[in-house]
Amino acid sequence: MTTASDRLELSRLVHRFGFGPKPGEYVNLLRAGIPQARATILARRYDHGLDALVTPAFPDMGQAPSDPTASHAYWQAVYEQSISVAMWWMDRMVLADYPFLERMTWFWHGHWATSISKVSYALPMKTQNETLRTHALGNFTDMSRAMVQDGALIFWLDGEENVSWSPNENLGREFMELFTLGVGNYSQNDVHQAALGFTGYQVNQTSGAVTFVAKSHDTKPQSVLGKQENFNARTLSDYIVSRPENATFIARRLWFRFVSTSIAPPASLAKVFENRDIAELITTIAKNPMMRRPGVSQAKSPVEWFVSSCRALRITPSKLPSPGDVAWMLGSMGQFPFNPPSVGGWPNDEAWLTAASTQYRIDMTYYLLQHGNLDPLTKVAKSKVVEAAADWLGIPQWSTRTERALNQALTDPNRFATLALCSPEYLVSA
Amino acid sequence: MTVHTCDFNRRQFLKYTGAAGVATIAANLTMDDVAQAASVAPMPVGTPILVIVTLYGGNDGLNTVVPYLDPAYLSNRPGMSLDESKVIPLSDGLALNGTMTGFASLWEANKLAIVLGVSYPQPNLSHFTSMAIWQTGSPVEEISSGWIGRYLDSLPHDPFRAIGIDSTLTPLLAGDHRVGSMLPISGLQVPTGSLASQMQLMANSSRQDTALVADAADSIGDLFQLSATVSPVLQKAPPSSASPLAQQLDVVGNLITANVPTRVYSVSLSGFDTHADELGPQGTLVGQVSDAITAFLAQVGATPRANDVVVMVYSEFGRRVMANGGEGTDHGTSAPVFVAGNMVAGGFYGEQPSLTQLVDGDLAVSVDFRDIYAAMLSDVLKTDPGSVLNKWPTKLNLITGAS
Numbered sequence: 001m002t003t004a005s006d007r008l009e010l011s012r013l014v015h016r017f018g019f020g021p022k023p024g025e026y027v028n029l030l031r032a033g034i035p036q037a038r039a040t041i042l043a044r045r046y047d048h049g050l051d052a053l054v055t056p057a058f059p060d061m062g063q064a065p066s067d068p069t070a071s072h073a074y075w076q077a078v079y080e081q082s083i084s085v086a087m088w089w090m091d092r093m094v095l096a097d098y099p100f101l102e103r104m105t106w107f108w109h110g111h112w113a114t115s116i117s118k119v120s121y122a123l124p125m126k127t128q129n130e131t132l133r134t135h136a137l138g139n140f141t142d143m144s145r146a147m148v149q150d151g152a153l154i155f156w157l158d159g160e161e162n163v164s165w166s167p168n169e170n171l172g173r174e175f176m177e178l179f180t181l182g183v184g185n186y187s188q189n190d191v192h193q194a195a196l197g198f199t200g201y202q203v204n205q206t207s208g209a210v211t212f213v214a215k216s217h218d219t220k221p222q223s224v225l226g227k228q229e230n231f232n233a234r235t236l237s238d239y240i241v242s243r244p245e246n247a248t249f250i251a252r253r254l255w256f257r258f259v260s261t262s263i264a265p266p267a268s269l270a271k272v273f274e275n276r277d278i279a280e281l282i283t284t285i286a287k288n289p290m291m292r293r294p295g296v297s298q299a300k301s302p303v304e305w306f307v308s309s310c311r312a313l314r315i316t317p318s319k320l321p322s323p324g325d326v327a328w329m330l331g332s333m334g335q336f337p338f339n340p341p342s343v344g345g346w347p348n349d350e351a352w353l354t355a356a357s358t359q360y361r362i363d364m365t366y367y368l369l370q371h372g373n374l375d376p377l378t379k380v381a382k383s384k385v386v387e388a389a390a391d392w393l394g395i396p397q398w399s400t401r402t403e404r405a406l407n408q409a410l411t412d413p414n415r416f417a418t419l420a421l422c423s424p425e426y427l428v429s430a
Numbered sequence: 431m432t433v434h435t436c437d438f439n440r441r442q443f444l445k446y447t448g449a450a451g452v453a454t455i456a457a458n459l460t461m462d463d464v465a466q467a468a469s470v471a472p473m474p475v476g477t478p479i480l481v482i483v484t485l486y487g488g489n490d491g492l493n494t495v496v497p498y499l500d501p502a503y504l505s506n507r508p509g510m511s512l513d514e515s516k517v518i519p520l521s522d523g524l525a526l527n528g529t530m531t532g533f534a535s536l537w538e539a540n541k542l543a544i545v546l547g548v549s550y551p552q553p554n555l556s557h558f559t560s561m562a563i564w565q566t567g568s569p570v571e572e573i574s575s576g577w578i579g580r581y582l583d584s585l586p587h588d589p590f591r592a593i594g595i596d597s598t599l600t601p602l603l604a605g606d607h608r609v610g611s612m613l614p615i616s617g618l619q620v621p622t623g624s625l626a627s628q629m630q631l632m633a634n635s636s637r638q639d640t641a642l643v644a645d646a647a648d649s650i651g652d653l654f655q656l657s658a659t660v661s662p663v664l665q666k667a668p669p670s671s672a673s674p675l676a677q678q679l680d681v682v683g684n685l686i687t688a689n690v691p692t693r694v695y696s697v698s699l700s701g702f703d704t705h706a707d708e709l710g711p712q713g714t715l716v717g718q719v720s721d722a723i724t725a726f727l728a729q730v731g732a733t734p735r736a737n738d739v740v741v742m743v744y745s746e747f748g749r750r751v752m753a754n755g756g757e758g759t760d761h762g763t764s765a766p767v768f769v770a771g772n773m774v775a776g777g778f779y780g781e782q783p784s785l786t787q788l789v790d791g792d793l794a795v796s797v798d799f800r801d802i803y804a805a806m807l808s809d810v811l812k813t814d815p816g817s818v819l820n821k822w823p824t825k826l827n828l829i830t831g832a833s
Contacts, residue, residue, distance in 0.1 A: 156703050166755025168705060169555075173761075177556050188555065190791070298640035332600035332614065344558040350604055353645045354612040355589065355653035356597040359619060362629075399636035399643075404762055405628040415543050424639070424646035 002030050007396040008430065009034055009292045013041050014394045015429045016258050016298065018099040019287055020308025023376045026394040042283055044099055044137065049097035049130035054318070056084050060125045060207040063428045077419040081122035083327050087318040089129060094317060095306045104136035104282065105129065106303075107257055112147055112179060113345035114156045116338045124208025125338045140250060140276040144180060144241045148198065148423055151208030152264040157343065159201050167195040174343050180240050182249040186225060193222040194240075197231030205320070208380050227362035247273040251281060258285050260296035261349065298429045299349045305361065313372025320371060329367065353374035355426065360429075365418045374413045382410050389416070395425045445647070446571065447676045475734045478773070478810045480728055481682060481695045481726075482578070482602065483743040484565075485719065487702030491748035491765025491793075493709070494530075494546055494601055494716050494786075499523040502785035510709045510759075520544075522789060524782060532724025533768070540677045540776035541727075543769040543828050547783040547796030553747060553763035557703070561746040565602040566608030567803055567819055577803055578694050585779030589808035590654040591594065592658070593685070594696040595678040602696055609645075610696070611652055615677055617664035618657040663688040675699040676722035683729040693811060706756035719743060723770060736772055740810050742802065748793060751785050762790040767802055769772040775830045784813070801826045808832070 010029055014021050018041055021029075029037035036410035058081055065071050093102045097186055109132060118127050135143035147153055148171075149336050154160070157171035172195035176186045186194075200217025203210055212232075221230045227239060240246065247270040265286070273281045274299065290296055300308065306326075310317055320326055330336045340346055376392040377385055386406050398406065402423045411418040422425060493510075497516045498501045517525035518534045524544075526534055536542035550569035552558045563569050567577030577581070578592055583605035585591065591608030595598050603610030621629060633651030635644055663684050672680065678697040685692060699719060704712050723741050730739050748765025764783055780797035788794070804815035804825035809832040815822060827833065 083513040161706055161754070161756045161758075163755065163788055168754060168756075169760055170705065173556060178558070183554075183556070183559050189553075294640065297640040298644065299642055307582075332597055342557065347598065347601075349642060350597040350609055350645055351601075353642070353649040354599050355618060355649055355656050356598065356612045356614045358649045359614075359657075360597065362621060363619075397638070399638045401634040401636045401647075402632050405631040408624070408628050408631070412624075416627070418625060419632065422629070422650070424643045424650070428640070428642045429642050429647040430642055 005292050005315055006030065006034055007218075008294075010037055011394050012296075012429055013038055013286065015300070015308065016103075017041050017282075018103055019093050019096075019304060020311050021392075021394040022097075022311050023314070023373075023392055027391045032095055032222070034378075038286060041098075042105075043098055044101060045098060047096050047101075048096050049095045050092065052316070053088075053095055056081075056088060058085060058126050060123055062206055063154065074168060078121060080123075081277075082116050082325050082338070083130075083283075085116075085122040085126050086207055086339075087289060087323050088126075089337050090303070090307055090317040094310045094315070098310075101133065101136055104278070105133045106337075107254070108132040108136055108143070109324060110151060110251060110257070110340065112153050113337075113340040113343050115340050115342075118156055119152045119205075121206050121208070123206065123420070124155070124203075127208050128152040129338075129357040135278075137279040137282070140246075140273075140278055141238060141241050143278070144237045145234050147179070148175065148237045149201070149210055151203045151210045154201050154204045154210060155205060155208075159198065160203055160372075162201075164199045164201050164215040167199060167218070169193065169195040170200050171195065171408050175237075176240065178343060180249065181243065181245045182239075185243075185245040185249070190224055191223045194231075194236060196220075197224060197236040198233055201233060206384075219283060219419050222376060239324045241276065244270075246331065247271075247276070248336060250276075252284055254282060255307055257348070257384045258282070259288065259290055260298065262289075263290065294430075296348075299352045300429065301346060301348065301352055302335040302357070302361075305336060305427065306330060307363070309365070309368055310372075312376075312421075313368055315372050315375070325367070326384065329360060329364045333357050333364070356424070361422055362418065368421075369414050369417055374417055377416060383408060389420050389430055393420060393426055395423075398423075446648065447493065452817065460753070465525050471691065472554050473691040475689075475738070477693070477738060478812070479686060479693060479695070479735070479739050480806055480810045481679075481697065481739060481741045482528060483719065483723065483741060484561075484600070484602070484696065484698040484743035485552050485702050485715075485743065486557075486698060486700040487704070487745070488560075488747045488749060488761055489702040489716070489745035489765060490704060490708065490712055490759055492751065493712055494527055494768045495520075495546070495782075496525045496527060496752040497523055497782060497785065500527045500778075500785055502751070506785065508753065511752050512709075512713075520778075522778065522782070524778070525714055526720075527716050529713045530720035531717075532720040533770075535725060536727070537776060541770055541772060541774055542776050544767065544778050545767045545797050545802060545826065545828075546780040547764040547794065548744070548779060548780065548799050549747065549764035549769045550798055550800070551795070553792070555747065555761040555763075557746055558690055562601065564577070564744060564746055564799060565600070567800065569800075571820070574601075574604075575606045576600070576602040576604050577818055578602050578696070581605075581694070581807065581813060582608040582610060584813065584817060588691075589656055590691045592696070593692050595681050596696075596698070598696070600696055603694075610694070611656055613656065613681070617661060617681075618653060619661070620654055620657045626654070634792065644656040651805075659690060662687065663690065663740065673699070673718040673722055675718055676725065679722050679726040680729075683726050686730055686735055687733050704749070704758050705754065705760060708758040708759040727770065727772075731772070738773075740769065740771040740774060740806070742806060743770075744799070744802075750791075751793065763789075764795045765793075767797075767829050769802065769805075773830050774828060779826055779828065797826070800824075802828065803828060805832065 158168045162168040173191045196218040221228045251269040251273050272284045380388040497518050504511050516528045519525040589611045597614045661714045682695045744767045749762040750758035783793040800822045807815040807826045811828035
C-alpha cells in the first residue's frame with residue numbers, strides 16, 4: 001500500500017540523488033517499496049543506459065596560431081569544444097539508468113567549482129571531470145589529493161603564479177575555506193603558509209598537464225595549523241583533510257545540498273565521515289528520517305531542471321539541433337556545466353526562483369517540446385492524464401491550483417506539458 | 431604572461447550564436463500586449479532612489495583613488511603604479527585614475543563623495559566571505575539575508591520595490607521573507623492566450639505549499655506583473671557596444687524615466703580580481719564604471735527626477751599595497767566607496783590609510799561601511815537604519831541637508 005509519505009520520499013530520492021525519473025520509472029520504484037527503491041537508486045552497477053553515449057574527442061589544442069584566419073578558426077574550435085564537453089556530460093546525466101554517480105559528480109563539480117571561463121580549454125576540464133567521477137563515491141582524502149594536482153584547478157586558482165619567492169595565496173585560501181575546512185577554522189597565517197606548501201606546480205594550459213618544478217617550490221618548513229613540515233601538495237592536502245573540522249565541513253556541505261539548508265544536520269553525521277568514506281556519508285544521508293518528513297524542500301537548479309526534463313521527454317542533449325542555443329538558454333538561466341560564476345560554486349534555492357528565470361524556463365520548454373516525446377501523456381485516457389503526469393515526472397502530489405490549470409489544458413498536450421514542466425511542484429522538490 | 435581566456439558568459443553566447451539564437455527563442459513567443467501595461471501606480475517625482483553598483487572581484491582602491499605623490503605608493507608597485515601623467519589630481523595628494531574623467535567632472539560639480547578607507551572590523555580576505563559580509567551588512571554575525579532584503583522585509587510584498595538587473599538573484603536583495611525582482615537586460619517576455627491564463631492560475635498560493643514551493647509560484651506571478659509594466663519601457667534595447675555596466679544602467683535609466691515604482695536598483699560589473707597584469711585592465715574597468723555612471727546621471731539629470739537618484743559603488747575589498755611578482759595585487763582590506771548624485775554632498779570623507787603604517791600587513795580601516803549603509807537607509811530610503819543594521823548607531827552625512 002503506497003502512502004503520501006512514500007510518494008514524497010521517493011520523489012526526493014529520484015530528484016535529489018538522481019536527475020528525476022525516466023518515463024515509467026517512478027511507478028516501478030513505488031511498487032518496489034521504499035527500501036528496495038532506495039537501494040536501486042543508490043546502486044553502483046554497470047550502466048546500460050550509457051551504452052548509447054558518444055564521447056567526442058577533445059584534442060590538446062596547443063598554442064594559438066598568430067595568423068588571423070587560423071587564429072579565428074582556432075578560437076572557434078575552442079569555443080565549440082567548451083559547448084560539446086558540457087553536452088557530453090549532460091548526455092551522461094540524461095542517459096544513465098543509474099544517475100547517482102553523475103549526480104555525485106555534479107555535486108563535486110559545484111564543490112571544487114572550476115570555470116572554463118578562465119581555464120579556456122575543454123581537455124583539462126574533461127580530465128578534472130573524470131577525476132571527480134573516479135572519486136565521487138570514493139575516499140575524500142584521495143579525491144582531495146588528486147584535486148590539488150589537477151591542472152584545471154591549479155590554473156583556475158593561480159597556482160601558475162605561486163612560486164616560493166612570490167607566493168600567491170588564492171589556492172591555499174580557497175582550499176581551506178571552500179574545499180576542506182570552512183571559514184573560521186584557519187588563520188591568515190595558515191593561508192600564507194599553505195600557499196608556500198602549494199608552490200612549484202606548473203600547468204600546461206592547453207593540455208592540463210602538471211609538472212612539479214623543484215626550483216619554484218619552497219624548501220623551508222611551513223607551519224600550517226600547528227604542524228611544522230616542508231609540505232608538498234599531496235602531504236599538505238592529506239594533513240588538512242585529516243583535521244576533524246574536515247569531517248564536519250564536508251558532512252554539512254552534503255547535507256545542505258541533498259537535504260536542506262534550513263535544518264542543521266544531526267551532530268552524529270560528521271562521525272560517519274570519520275574515515276572520509278563519501279559513499280557511507282551520502283548513504284547515511286539518504287536514509288535519514290528527515291527525507292520522509294515535510295519541511296526540507298529544495299529548488300532545482302537550471303541544469304537539474306533541464307536534465308530531468310530531457311529524461312522525461314527522452315531527449316539526448318547533444319542531439320538537439322543547436323547546442324549553441326541550449327548553451328545560451330541555460331546561460332540565461334544562470335547555469336552551464338563547467339562554467340560556475342565563481343570558486344564558491346552556484347547559488348541555490350530562492351536564487352533560481354525569480355521572474356526572469358521563469359521566463360527563460362518557459363522559452364526553453366517550448367524549445368524542448370519541439371524535440372521531445374509525449375507518449376506518457378498522449379497514450380493515456382484524458383480522465384487519467386493529470387494523475388499520470390504526476391507519475392511521469394515523479395511529483396508526489398499536484399496542488400489544487402496546479403491541478404486546475406492542468407485540467408484546463410487537456411486538449412493540448414504541448415500546453416499541458418509546458419504547464420507541468422514549469423509548475424511550482426516540478427521546480428521544487430517539496 | 432598573457433593568459434588567453436575564452437570567457438563564454440551570457441554576452442559571449444549572444445555574440446557567438448548571433449541573432450539567430452535569439453530569434454529561435456523569440457519566434458515561439460508573442461510580445462506582451464502593450465495595451466495591458468502600466469497597471470501599476472507611478473511613483474511620485476521627488477521620491478529618492480538608490481542605485482547600488484557592486485564591483486565583483488575586489489577593486490584595487492590604490493589604483494582608483496591614487497596617492498600618486500606618496501613615495502611608498504611608487505616604491506611598492508614597480509611597473510604598476512600611476513604617475514602624475516596618468517592621473518587626474520583632486521586634492522590632499524589624491525587623484526583619480528586617469529581613465530575616470532566622468533567622475534572627475536562629478537567631483538568638480540561637487541556631486542561625488544569619496545569615502546576613504548572603507549571596510550569593517552577584522553577584514554576578511556576571501557572574496558565570498560567578504561562579499562557576503564558587505565551584502566548581508568553583517569560583519570560579526572553570519573546571517574543569510576541581504577541588507578536590502580531586510581529593508582524589503584519591513585514593507586508589504588511588492589515585486590517592483592527593488593530590482594536587480596540580472597537573471598539570478600543577488601543575495602543583496604534576498605530578505606528573510608521577501609526578495610527583490612531580477613530583470614534581465616533584455617527585458618521580460620511572457621506567453622499570451624490560454625497558456626498565459628493557466629500559467630497565472632499556477633501562480634496562486636496553495637495551502638499545500640512549502641515556503642519554497644510558494645516562492646516558485648510567486649516567481650510565476652511576478653513575471654506577469656513585472657512584464658506588463660516594464661515591457662513597454664524596455665522596447666529600446668541598450669547599445670551592444672556599451673560596457674555591461676552601461677547596458678544595465680541604461681535599463682535602469684529607462685525604468686526611472688518611466689516612473690516605475692522602484693526604490694532600489696542593483697547592478698554590477700565583474701573582473702576586478704587582478705592578481706596578474708593589473709595596470710591596463712583595472713584602468714579600463716574603473717573607466718567603464720566612471721563613464722557608465724556619469725552617462726546614467728546625465729540621462730536622469732535631463733528628467734524631472736534629476737534630484738532623486740543616488741548611486742553607491744563598492745567592492746568586497748581593496749588589494750595589497752605591495753604588488754606581487756606577476757604585476758598584480760593580492761586580496762587586501764579597505765578601499766574607497768563612491769556615492770554620487772545631485773543630492774550628494776561631494777568631497778572626501780574618512781581618512782586615506784597610511785601605506786607604511788599597516789595593520790597586519792594591510793591598509794587600516796577608517797570608515798565602517800555600515801556608516802554609509804545607514805546614510806542610504808536613513809536619508810535615501812527614509813527608513814530606520816537600526817532595524818536593518820542590527821541597531822548600528824552612527825552614519826555619515828553624505829546627503830545634502832541630512833543631519
